[in-house]
Amino acid sequence: MHFLYNLAGILETSQINQPSITAMDLQTLTGLFFELYHKRDEKPRCFFAPGRVNLIGEHTDYNGGFVLPCAIQYGTYLVIRPNDEGVVKLASTNMEFRAEIPLAELKKKVTGQWVNYPLGIFDQFSQMKVPFTGFDMLYSGDIPYNAGLSSSASIEMVTAFALAVMTNAVELEMIDLVKMSQRAEHEFAGVNCGIMDMFVVGMGHKDHALFLNCLTLEHKRVPLELNGFKIIIGNTQKQRGLAESKYNERVAECQLAVTYMNQFLPVSKLGEISFMQFYKMQENIPDELIRKRARHVISENQRVLNSVSSLLKGDILQFGALMNASHESLRDNYEVTGFELDTMVAGAQKINGVIGSRMTGAGFGGCTVSLVRAEIVDMFVETVGREYFARTGLKAEFYLAEPSDGVREISQ
Ligand code: GLA
Numbered sequence: 001m002h003f004l005y006n007l008a009g010i011l012e013t014s015q016i017n018q019p020s021i022t023a024m025d026l027q028t029l030t031g032l033f034f035e036l037y038h039k040r041d042e043k044p045r046c047f048f049a050p051g052r053v054n055l056i057g058e059h060t061d062y063n064g065g066f067v068l069p070c071a072i073q074y075g076t077y078l079v080i081r082p083n084d085e086g087v088v089k090l091a092s093t094n095m096e097f098r099a100e101i102p103l104a105e106l107k108k109k110v111t112g113q114w115v116n117y118p119l120g121i122f123d124q125f126s127q128m129k130v131p132f133t134g135f136d137m138l139y140s141g142d143i144p145y146n147a148g149l150s151s152s153a154s155i156e157m158v159t160a161f162a163l164a165v166m167t168n169a170v171e172l173e174m175i176d177l178v179k180m181s182q183r184a185e186h187e188f189a190g191v192n193c194g195i196m197d198m199f200v201v202g203m204g205h206k207d208h209a210l211f212l213n214c215l216t217l218e219h220k221r222v223p224l225e226l227n228g229f230k231i232i233i234g235n236t237q238k239q240r241g242l243a244e245s246k247y248n249e250r251v252a253e254c255q256l257a258v259t260y261m262n263q264f265l266p267v268s269k270l271g272e273i274s275f276m277q278f279y280k281m282q283e284n285i286p287d288e289l290i291r292k293r294a295r296h297v298i299s300e301n302q303r304v305l306n307s308v309s310s311l312l313k314g315d316i317l318q319f320g321a322l323m324n325a326s327h328e329s330l331r332d333n334y335e336v337t338g339f340e341l342d343t344m345v346a347g348a349q350k351i352n353g354v355i356g357s358r359m360t361g362a363g364f365g366g367c368t369v370s371l372v373r374a375e376i377v378d379m380f381v382e383t384v385g386r387e388y389f390a391r392t393g394l395k396a397e398f399y400l401a402e403p404s405d406g407v408r409e410i411s412q
Contacts, residue, residue, distance in 0.1 A: 015381045016232075017397040023077055023142040024093050026410065033079045036091055037136040042081055044136070045166070049158035049407040050075035051143035052150045052200045053233055053369050054360045055209055056319075056326050057304040059334055061194025063254050063297045064215035064269030066304035069196055070224065070403040071204025072233075076141035076154040077410070080162050083134040088122065090115045093140040103134060109188055114139075117152055120184025121159040128180070130169045144397070147235050148361020152189065153197035156181035161202075161407040174406075175217065178202045191244050192251045204406040211308050215271055222311050224403050229316055229355065229371045231401040234348065234384065237394045238340035238365035247362050250293065250336065257294040260285045270294055275302040296333035300326060320356025320371045324349060327358035336363030343391050344368050347384045354380065369401070 024032065026046060033044055050071040057067035083089070088106060091098045092114060099115045101108075106122045118137070125132060139158075143151040160177040163169070172180075181198040185191055199219070200210045208221040224231075254270055264281055267273055278298040285291040303322045310318040327345050331337040337345075341359040345368050348357035353373035360369040372380045381398045388396050 015378045015398075016400050017381075019074060019142050019144045019235075019399060020397065021094060021142055021144055023075075023140045026077070029077060029079055029093065029138065029140050032093065033081075033136070033138045036138060037081070037083075037089065040081070044079045044081035045162070046410045047078045047080070047158050047162040047165070047407065048075055048410050049078075049154045049161065049201050050204060050404050051154050052197060052204065053231065053367070053401050054196065055231070055369060056307045056323055056358070057196075057300060058326060058330055058358075058360070058363070059250060059336065060271060060297055060300050060304065061196040061212075061214040062192065062251055063194075063271045063301075065271030065297060065301040067194075067196045067212050067214060068209050068222065068304050068307055069200040069204075069212075070209040070231075070401070071200050071406050072149070072399075073402040073404045074142045074149070074399070075201075075404075076139060076143065076151070076158045078158045078162050079138045080166060081136045082166060083136050085134045087134040088118075089134070089136045090118055091138050093138070103132075114155070116188050117155040117184070118159045120188030121156055121163065121180065123188065124160070124180035124184050125163055125167070125169075128169075128172070130163075130167050130172070132163065132167045135163075135166070144235055146240050146366070148240065148359075148363070148366030149233070150197040150201060150361075152185065153181060153201045156184055157198055157201040157407045160184075161409075165409065174202050177407075192248050200406070202406045204404060206405050207403050209311070209403065211304070215269060222308055224311070225314065226371070227314065227316055228374050230374050230377055231403070232370045232372045232377065232380065233360070233399045233401050234344050234368040234370065234388075235397040235399070236340040236344055236365060236367065236388075236392075237396060238338070238392075240362065240365040246336065246364055250334065253290055253293045254297060256287075257285060257290045257297075260287075260290065261294070270297045271301055273298055275299060292333040292335075296329045299329055299333075316371065317355055320354075323356030323358045323369070323371065330359055330363060334363075338364055340365060340388075340392055340394065341368060344384060344388050344396065345370075347387045348372075348380070351376070351380055351383060
């Protein structure tokens with residue numbers, strides 16, 4: 001069994017999938033832009049923000065803990081041009097819904113529609129008192145929705161970055177755009193998410209993962225030299241139905257754990273508590289459920305630290321073992337996996353040549369991430385996909401993750 005790469009580094013195998021949602025190539029996208037918004041002297045500009053896959057450090061970011069994600073090659077393109085009509089026009093090649101919103105009405109949410117994400121960013125720019133005119137905007141993306149690969153952070157960051165460039169808001173640094181995107185998600189999408197997704201979508205780097213301390217925002221790049229292993233994303237195709245309400249429930253449970261721990265430790269987030277401190281004090285959390293939630297966060301934090309040192313030493317096997325342990329804790333302590341994710345992960349872990357597999361993202365459906373020996377990728381996809389279908393009736397997709405750069409302008 002073998003597979004080839006073409007010069008662009010794209011896997012030429014019949015078995016690894018491309019996401020079923022596709023982005024238009026730039027030329028076609030610009031052509032469509034002119035059809036929608038007409039040609040004018042001023043040329044539109046094009047921006048791109050990636051999606052991300054989190055390698056380890058799940059449900060730690062909003063707890064002030066550590067994470068280790070990387071940006072991926074799939075993402076969101078945005079073609080944009082200012083207009084002098086005082087109207088923001090939003091369209092996408094992926095969604096039928098379009099909007100034309102006068103500047104004075106930008107504060108209103110359009111709940112349940114994708115335009116809510118860009119609108120959240122416009123609102124942030126208004127709050128920061130950055131002056132802007134109307135814009136003609138066309139989006140096109142290839143990140144599967146609702147799959148835990150940060151399609152929303154990708155839309156938010158491509159919008160924030162493009163607006164910063166188009167309005168010449170030079171005072172806004174990347175970290176400001178990241179924080180604005182997180183606030184947009186809280187205020188417009190109603191998800192009290194952490195900062196990981198936007199951060200890596202903004203600051204990801206080719207062939208590297210990003211090690212981020214979500215409390216201090218200190219970060220560093222970790223080279224992903226995987227010695228013959230590939231990062232394979234498995235999309236369970238199980239929609240993350242309850243994800244938003246369950247996510248906010250977990251955030252609240254962790255806050256309760258902090259309140260219990262505050263009887264002994266003056267901390268504001270679980271991420272400030274070390275593994276040793278927790279093991280000495282865990283009996284003082286009277287509620288077993290809350291103790292399990294804290295156990296996950298604090299042990300996962302330690303796993304991220306261990307993963308970074310394993311990767312820096314080139315100990316991929318150890319890194320894979322930590323990924324497996326992460327899944328176990330997300331399943332048993334944090335209870336955010338579910339039948340589909342557990343089935344796919346168990347199917348992957350039993351294959352010889354797979355050294356680590358876990359759910360990635362918020363959970364309750366979405367994707368898994370596995371470290372798979374390059375020579376068996378085809379067999380892995382075929383076997384895991386077949387068994388997964390037999391047990392769930394769902395047809396999984398598998399993508400090769402290429403660790404990529406963060407948000408940027410694309411020249412045409
Ligand atoms: C979602 C959130 C992130 C993070 C993960 C879980 O992706 O957007 O901030 O909390 O879940 O690790």
